[in-house]
Amino acid sequence: MTSAKAEEEIGRAKNLFDVMEKHLKTSPFLVGNVPTIADIANYTYTAHASEGGISLDPYPALRDWLQRIELMPGFVPMAKSPLGLACHFSVLKSHLFSTKE
Numbered sequence: 001m002t003s004a005k006a007e008e009e010i011g012r013a014k015n016l017f018d019v020m021e022k023h024l025k026t027s028p029f030l031v032g033n034v035p036t037i038a039d040i041a042n043y044t045y046t047a048h049a050s051e052g053g054i055s056l057d058p059y060p061a062l063r064d065w066l067q068r069i070e071l072m073p074g075f076v077p078m079a080k081s082p083l084g085l086a087c088h089f090s091v092l093k094s095h096l097f098s099t100k101e
Helices: 003-024 037-047 060-070 084-096
Strands: none
Touching (some): 003 060
């Protein structure tokens, strides 16, 4: 992934987090007062944003929402990658651009 493409994707994520932050300031979950599939579907990518170089520090309502999800009965977190997305992109790049004869 090029640096310009990565910056574009980071910008999109920040725009999404801005929208989520605004909404979560007035609602405990993404769709009303109880967790739904929308919360479950958005949790992992949001919780792992730091692996892509995106800080959640500017989003206090978003961080509170993550904590509410984590406190749900039966919650099982996805393991964080110590290498982050850079590792995933490196592996993907090696598979996409390898020369096979």
